Amino acid sequence: MRTMKNYIQFSLIGLIAFIIISCEKTEIPMALFDYQIDGITVQFTNYSTDATEYLWDFGDGNTSAEENPLHKYSESGSFIITLTVKGKGGTKTIKEMLKIQKPALIQIDGNFDDWDAVPAEQLSSAIGSSDASLTALHEMKACTDDNYIYLYLVYDQSKVAPLDIFINTDNNPSSGGNSWLWDPCGADFLIEGFITEKMEDAIVFNWPSDKPQDGWEWVEALGSGSGIINMSEPKTVNGNLVKVEMSIIKEMLPTSLASEIGIGIFSSNEDWAETGSLPNAPSGSPAPPLMKIKIQ
């Protein structure tokens, strides 16, 4: 009996040892990771176990074999991350979706430093001519990102109350309304509001496609208070000259935008008398075209 018992004990110990050894040999890897998003850059941290090889698929067509990769996305969107790990015990795959939101190109905060950081190829600008007949608007800049059209405007605040922003959204001068201020024009949409009210009362007008291009045929497309424009507080440049920055929500314009659009801005005083326009030209010169803006 004793011999038998010893044999069983020995066998049990052997079996346990065998199980431990064989488990060590064939431990199936576990795929696990975490991540930290900073704008469009994601730092992945690998918490996988029993793996010696890693393959990351970032869901945007890019891959990596690093253990803890840092990846930069070029677009906003939802991406499915696939991590496949390999070890002695086999292969495991885990998937997780993450959302990337590109930070806004311009913050509407009254700090104008962000305009200096806009890549030159994305920035349009127009400086007013001091010899023009209307001089209340001094300078404008524009750029766009996924969600917004941004405008920067320097103007004489003693002469500007309502502001009219003409936009040739299809970049076709043969559709939309014309103006004596710009040639060619063909503005399909007009946003009109009081800059003195931070454009919060802005109304969006559309030029009906069945109307001739001259005259004033604008029809309201989006009423006041829609929030399509966000504007900063005016900041003094010099005397009555102030600058503001504003954003227009692309999605709220009741149209799709061509890859390049045209824009012109016109100002009036409190009595609705014309005071400024951009782009402009010296008196007696032909009217300039609308300023072109590249749509991102």
Ligand SMILES: [Ca+2]
């Ligand atoms: Ca800013």
Ligand SMILES: [Ca+2]
């Ligand atoms: Ca047009």
